[in-house]
Amino acid sequence: MTSVRMMLVADYERCTGCRACEVVCSFWHEREFNPRRSRITVIRDPERGVNFPVFCVQCEDAPCVASCPTGALQKDKETGLVNLNYDLCIGCKTCVAVCPFGGVTVDPVSNKVVKCDLCGGDPQCVKFCPEEVLKYVPVTVANLMKRKKALERIPKLLEMALPRVV
Amino acid sequence: MVEVGGYTGRYLEVDLTSGKFQVKETPRAWMRNYVGGTGFAARYLWDHLSPGIDPLGPENVIVFATGPVTGTLGHATGRLAIASKAPLTGIWGESHVGGQLAPEIKYAGYDFIAITGRAEKPVYLWIDDDHVELRDASHLWGRGTRETFKLIWEDIGDESIQSAVIGPAGERLVRFANVIVDFYDAAGRTGMGAVMGSKKLKAIAVRGSKGIKVARFEEFWEVIQRIYEKATTGEWREIANDTIRGYGTPYLIDVMHSIGRLPTKNHWTGLFPEAEKINGDALKAVRISHKSCFTCFLQCKFVHHVDSGKYACTLTGGPEYEALVALGSNVMVSDLGAIIHANELCNDYGMDVISAGKVISWLMECYEKGLITEGDVGGIKPVWGDADLVIDLIHKMAKREGIGDLLAEGALRAARKIGKGTERYVIHVKGLEASAQDGRSHKSIGLAHAVNVRGADHLRGLCTYDELPWAVKYAYERFGEEEAKKMVIDDRLNPTGKGYLTWLTENFYSIVDSMITCKYGAMWPMIYYYDDFAPWLKALTGIEELGDERKLALAGERIYMLRRAFNAREGVGRKEDTLNPRFTEEPMPEGPGKGQVVELEVMLKEYYEYRGLDWETGWPKRHKLVQLGLEDVAEELASMGRLAE
Numbered sequence: 001m002t003s004v005r006m007m008l009v010a011d012y013e014r015c016t017g018c019r020a021c022e023v024v025c026s027f028w029h030e031r032e033f034n035p036r037r038s039r040i041t042v043i044r045d046p047e048r049g050v051n052f053p054v055f056c057v058q059c060e061d062a063p064c065v066a067s068c069p070t071g072a073l074q075k076d077k078e079t080g081l082v083n084l085n086y087d088l089c090i091g092c093k094t095c096v097a098v099c100p101f102g103g104v105t106v107d108p109v110s111n112k113v114v115k116c117d118l119c120g121g122d123p124q125c126v127k128f129c130p131e132e133v134l135k136y137v138p139v140t141v142a143n144l145m146k147r148k149k150a151l152e153r154i155p156k157l158l159e160m161a162l163p164r165v166v
Numbered sequence: 167m168v169e170v171g172g173y174t175g176r177y178l179e180v181d182l183t184s185g186k187f188q189v190k191e192t193p194r195a196w197m198r199n200y201v202g203g204t205g206f207a208a209r210y211l212w213d214h215l216s217p218g219i220d221p222l223g224p225e226n227v228i229v230f231a232t233g234p235v236t237g238t239l240g241h242a243t244g245r246l247a248i249a250s251k252a253p254l255t256g257i258w259g260e261s262h263v264g265g266q267l268a269p270e271i272k273y274a275g276y277d278f279i280a281i282t283g284r285a286e287k288p289v290y291l292w293i294d295d296d297h298v299e300l301r302d303a304s305h306l307w308g309r310g311t312r313e314t315f316k317l318i319w320e321d322i323g324d325e326s327i328q329s330a331v332i333g334p335a336g337e338r339l340v341r342f343a344n345v346i347v348d349f350y351d352a353a354g355r356t357g358m359g360a361v362m363g364s365k366k367l368k369a370i371a372v373r374g375s376k377g378i379k380v381a382r383f384e385e386f387w388e389v390i391q392r393i394y395e396k397a398t399t400g401e402w403r404e405i406a407n408d409t410i411r412g413y414g415t416p417y418l419i420d421v422m423h424s425i426g427r428l429p430t431k432n433h434w435t436g437l438f439p440e441a442e443k444i445n446g447d448a449l450k451a452v453r454i455s456h457k458s459c460f461t462c463f464l465q466c467k468f469v470h471h472v473d474s475g476k477y478a479c480t481l482t483g484g485p486e487y488e489a490l491v492a493l494g495s496n497v498m499v500s501d502l503g504a505i506i507h508a509n510e511l512c513n514d515y516g517m518d519v520i521s522a523g524k525v526i527s528w529l530m531e532c533y534e535k536g537l538i539t540e541g542d543v544g545g546i547k548p549v550w551g552d553a554d555l556v557i558d559l560i561h562k563m564a565k566r567e568g569i570g571d572l573l574a575e576g577a578l579r580a581a582r583k584i585g586k587g588t589e590r591y592v593i594h595v596k597g598l599e600a601s602a603q604d605g606r607s608h609k610s611i612g613l614a615h616a617v618n619v620r621g622a623d624h625l626r627g628l629c630t631y632d633e634l635p636w637a638v639k640y641a642y643e644r645f646g647e648e649e650a651k652k653m654v655i656d657d658r659l660n661p662t663g664k665g666y667l668t669w670l671t672e673n674f675y676s677i678v679d680s681m682i683t684c685k686y687g688a689m690w691p692m693i694y695y696y697d698d699f700a701p702w703l704k705a706l707t708g709i710e711e712l713g714d715e716r717k718l719a720l721a722g723e724r725i726y727m728l729r730r731a732f733n734a735r736e737g738v739g740r741k742e743d744t745l746n747p748r749f750t751e752e753p754m755p756e757g758p759g760k761g762q763v764v765e766l767e768v769m770l771k772e773y774y775e776y777r778g779l780d781w782e783t784g785w786p787k788r789h790k791l792v793q794l795g796l797e798d799v800a801e802e803l804a805s806m807g808r809l810a811e
Contacts, residue, residue, distance in 0.1 A: 016457050023243075
C-alpha cells in the first residue's frame with residue numbers, strides 16, 4: 001500500500017528564531033533540554049532578525065548515504081526517511097562533512113552523529129512551533145504551499161490570479 | 167526519575183577584585199521558598215549586602231539569575247533577572263530581560279551568577295561550561311553594544327555564544343545605564359549597566375552544553391502541551407494576534423490613548439493628538455522582521471529599519487511602547503523616524519529609554535515654566551517637540567558631555583542640584599523616573615507605581631483586568647464574582663479594592679519574575695495564572711511545594727516582602743511610597759479620565775493592611791515576616807529599629 005509521502009518543510013520567512021523546535025527536539029530525543037543536542041538548529045541573525053531553521057531534508061539521492069563507509073545510513077524508499085543505524089555507525093563523521101545543508105551534526109555530549117528522524121513520523125518540533133513555520137505535510141501540500149507563497153510576493157499578480165486560483 | 171528537575175543545583179560567585187571564582191550548591195530550601203530569578207537574587211542580596219553601601223562601589227554585588235523554567239520547554243523561558251543595589255535610586259534594583267542569554271547560563275550549569283569587587287582594568291567574564299575566565303576587554307571598552315556583541319563572537323570564535331553587554335553609558339556610570347542582551351533586548355531600569363561599569367565589567371559571555379533534566383517526564387509532556395495550546399490556539403491566540411503578536415507593545419499606543427492614559431507632555435495629560443503617527447500601524451510600515459525571545463509562544467519583537475529621510479539607515483529592535491512614549495508623546499515628538507533613531511542610540515549606548523526620555527521631558531517642562539534658563543543648561547533651549555534636541559541630549563548624557571553630565575545623574579539628582587523648584591516636576595517614585603502609565607485614568611496603577619519596590623514602574627504590580635472594559639470578564643472568570651466585586655474590577659476610576667488587587671498582583675508577578683517567564687502571557691494577555699504555573703513547576707522540578715497553588719502564592723508574597731525589607735533596611739519606607747503631585751493634586755485635564763486624581767491614601771491604607779506594613783513608618787510588621795518564614799529578616803530589621811512589632 002502506498003500513499004503520498006510526508007515531508008517536513010519550513011516557511012523560512014516566518015521564523016522568528018524562538019528556538020522552541022531545538023528545545024523540544026533535544027527533550028524528545030535525549031530526555032533533557034539542550035539545544036546543542038538538537039537535530040534542528042535555527043541559524044539566527046539577531047541584528048536583522050533573520051532566522052533559518054536547518055535540519056535534514058531526507059535527500060532522495062543522499063550524499064551521506066552514498067559516502068557512509070559502513071552502510072549505517074540508508075534511504076527508506078517507502079517513508080522517505082534517511083535512517084541512521086547506530087549499530088553500524090562508527091562515528092567517522094563523513095556524513096557531517098558531505099551534507100550540503102548541515103543536516104547531520106555531532107552531539108557535543110555523546111559525540112555521536114545525529115540527524116532528524118522525523119520522530120518516527122510525528123515530528124515534535126512541528127507541534128511546538130508557535131509561528132507555524134515548521135509543517136509536516138504530504139508532498140502535494142508542500143508543493144502547493146510553496147507556490148502560493150511565491151504568488152504572495154507578487155501582490156498584483158495575486159490580485160488577478162486569486163479569483164481563479166481560490 | 168531525577169530528584170529535582172529544572173534547576174542546575176549550582177551557582178557561580180565571582181570576585182573581580184581578586185579574580186577568583188567559586189562554584190557553590192544552590193540551597194534546596196531556596197528552591198521551594200524563593201523559586202529562582204528575582205527570589206534568588208533577593209535572598210542572595212539580603213544575605214550579602216550591608217545597608218548603606220555605595221551602589222557603584224566594589225562592595226556592591228550584581229546577580230544574574232535564572233529560574234527553574236529557564237532554558238526548558240514552556241512559554242518564554244529565556245528571561246533573565248539582573249539585580250543589585252541600584253545606582254539610580256539607592257534601593258532595591260532589578261531589571262529583567264528576554265533574548266537568549268539566560269538559557270545559556272543554565273546550560274553552562276548555573277542557576278545564577280553573583281559578581282562582586284572591581285577589576286583593575288576592563289574585563290569580560292567568559293563562561294564555557296565549567297571554564298570560567300576573566301578576559302581583557304580593553305579593546306571592547308568604549309564600543310557600542312552592537313559592536314561589542316560581534317567583537318566577542320570574533321574573540322571567542324563562536325557565533326552561538328550569548329552575551330550581556332554594557333555600552334559607553336554603563337562605562338561612564340550614567341545612573342540609568344542598562345544591560346543589553348541579544349543585540350536589542352534591554353534590562354533597562356534602575357541602572358544595572360552602571361553597576362557593571364563601576365566594576366569594569368564590560369560583558370558576560372556564555373556557552374553551555376549541559377542539559378537540564380525534568381523530574382516527571384510523562385507529566386511534564388502533558389502539562390506543557392496544555393500550556394502551549396492555551397497561548398497558541400483559540401481565543402487567546404486571536405487576542406494575541408490583534409495585539410502583542412501582531413504589533414508588539416506598540417499596539418498599546420492606541421489602547422492607552424483610548425482610555426486617556428497615554429503619558430504626554432511630561433505626564434501632564436493622557437492624550438496625544440498625534441498618537442496615530444507613532445502607533446502600531448505606523449511602525450508596521452517600517453518593520454523589516456519579526457523576532458522572538460527564547461521559546462516564546464507570543465512573539466512580540468520586531469526589528470525596524472528607516473530607509474529614507476533624515477534618519478535613513480537606522481536599524482534597531484523596537485522601539486517598544488515605553489520608548490514611543492518616553493522619546494515620543496511625552497516629549498511631544500511625533501516624528502517616528504526620530505523616535506526610532508533615538509531608540510537605536512539608547513540601545514547602542516546602553517541607556518534606559520524610559521529614564522533618558524523622562525529626564526528630557528522634565529527639562530522641557532522646567533524650561534516652559536521658566537524655572538530654568540538656557541544658562542542653567544549649557545545654552546540649549548529645551549522646547550517641546552524638538553526631536554533634534556532629544557537626540558542631541560541622548561548623545562550628551564551617554565558621553566556625559568556638557569549638561570549631559572548632570573542629566574546622566576537622573577532627573578531627581580539633577581533637579582536637586584539645579585534647585586529653583588524644578589524638583590516639583592520630576593515625575594518619579596523613589597528616584598526612578600515613571601514609566602508610561604498614569605494613575606489618574608487607571609487608579610490601581612497609581613498605587614502600583616507608589617509602592618513598587620524599585621520605584622515608579624508598572625512591571626511589579628500593574629493590573630490589566632481593570633484596565634480595559636473588555637478585560638474585566640476575565641477577572642470574573644478567574645477570581646469569581648465575589649472577589650471581582652471586592653476589587654471593584656469593573657471601575658478603573660474607583661480606588662476601592664485596589665489595595666487588595668495590587669497586593670494580589672504583586673505577589674503573582676513575584677512568581678512570574680522568579681520562575682522566570684514573561685509578563686506577556688501573565689500580565690497581558692492574562693493567559694496564565696497559578697493554576698497553570700503550579701502544575702508546570704511541579705512536573706518540571708518535582709518539588710511538591712511549587713506545585714501547591716497556595717504555597718506558590720505565599721512564596722510570591724515572601725519574595726515581594728523580602729525586597730520591601732531590603733528597602734526598609736536602607737531606610738526607605740512610608741514617606742517614599744508617594745506620587746508626584748501631578749497625579750494626586752492636578753486633575754487629569756482631558757479625556758476619559760478628565761477631572762480625576764489618584765486617591766493614593768485610601769488605596770495605600772488598604773494595601774498596607776494586606777502587605778503587613780505599619781501605617782506610620784511603612785516598616786514590615788513582625789507577625790507578617792514570621793508568617794512568611796522570614797524570622798531572620800525580622801531580627802535584622804528589629805536591631806535597626808525598622809520593624810513594626
